[in-house]
Amino acid sequence: MDWAIGIDLGGSHVTAATVDELGNVGDRFHRDLTSLEPKHVVSAMEDVFKKARKTLGKRAVRTVGVGSPGNIDPHDGIVAFSPNFGWRDVPLADMLAKKLKLPVHLLNDARCATLGEYLHGSGQGTTEFALITIGTGIGGGLVSRGRLLLGSQMGAGEVGHHTIRPDSGFVCGCGKVGCFESQASSTGLIRHALALAPSFPRSRLLTSHRDEDWGTKLIVKALGEGDPHAAAAWERYLDDLSIGLSNIIAFTNPQIIALGGGGGRVDPDVLARPLTALVDARTTMTPKGKTTIVSATLGNDAGAIGAATLARLGGISALTEPLALARVPVKKRRRRGRT
Numbered sequence: 001m002d003w004a005i006g007i008d009l010g011g012s013h014v015t016a017a018t019v020d021e022l023g024n025v026g027d028r029f030h031r032d033l034t035s036l037e038p039k040h041v042v043s044a045m046e047d048v049f050k051k052a053r054k055t056l057g058k059r060a061v062r063t064v065g066v067g068s069p070g071n072i073d074p075h076d077g078i079v080a081f082s083p084n085f086g087w088r089d090v091p092l093a094d095m096l097a098k099k100l101k102l103p104v105h106l107l108n109d110a111r112c113a114t115l116g117e118y119l120h121g122s123g124q125g126t127t128e129f130a131l132i133t134i135g136t137g138i139g140g141g142l143v144s145r146g147r148l149l150l151g152s153q154m155g156a157g158e159v160g161h162h163t164i165r166p167d168s169g170f171v172c173g174c175g176k177v178g179c180f181e182s183q184a185s186s187t188g189l190i191r192h193a194l195a196l197a198p199s200f201p202r203s204r205l206l207t208s209h210r211d212e213d214w215g216t217k218l219i220v221k222a223l224g225e226g227d228p229h230a231a232a233a234w235e236r237y238l239d240d241l242s243i244g245l246s247n248i249i250a251f252t253n254p255q256i257i258a259l260g261g262g263g264g265r266v267d268p269d270v271l272a273r274p275l276t277a278l279v280d281a282r283t284t285m286t287p288k289g290k291t292t293i294v295s296a297t298l299g300n301d302a303g304a305i306g307a308a309t310l311a312r313l314g315g316i317s318a319l320t321e322p323l324a325l326a327r328v329p330v331k332k333r334r335r336r337g338r339t
């Protein structure tokens, strides 16, 4: 079996995973980031990479794939702009390559996750696919005619920052008002619940939980218990989510939209089914009911699996061709890991 190592860089920790050619994860190694200084981050990446490589014994690792937040030019391996890290023009691939003495292929983390889900998860068997990751923000990636869309300046797939509520929406981290991300991320759901709070002064959400418990899980649980405050927040959230998804359908007409991140891991009866009805109602000129909305299947591994796939494909140049040739048969994946 041919193994590759993918590194997924998150806002608070970094993960390296060994991944076989079928997309199965062997081992995972995590390290928390105590500083976002590029040198510190590179040293953490080196640490998890070396631990992962050790598990492969004598099996050769020829390249490394890295998914990183931010606007990234994968041709020169530079993180041009990453607001969460406070980075501008950080030559991340070069810095890591010097430490590891191996070529490093760098790509935006959401695009890496899309690559992973498309080839080894919920996108298998399609040529038109979209991954929307719902967490603190909304990330995404688009596949059309079997190709991962990158755009002229690597900005294709930044669906979280298309505006859906310019007049009445929440302020987004990017500075605009009413972005898809600010309305329909897990943070957006909490904001809907908080905005509705004055109408539900005796809400269980307000009285029986500490602020830090607030999140999709809690609100969905309260929804299941018939809490009217949770129901009202969920209705607004699904409405906003459906606007964004129907826009994506109008732009790229995907066969499947997979919902990833913590916000995607919700019972289909609560999320995908009602959302599909709302999206269909908002789909007009594009044929209705032809896009299936599902939960993504690779969970938190999607980014590392995609990064390892990028390494195996030999980097960004392979992405100009349809990925179908690289597609592998669906196979039961093993779930073992080490932290």
Ligand SMILES: [Zn+2]
Pocket: 160, 161, 162, 172, 173, 174, 175, 176, 179, 181, 182
């Ligand atoms: Zn925004």
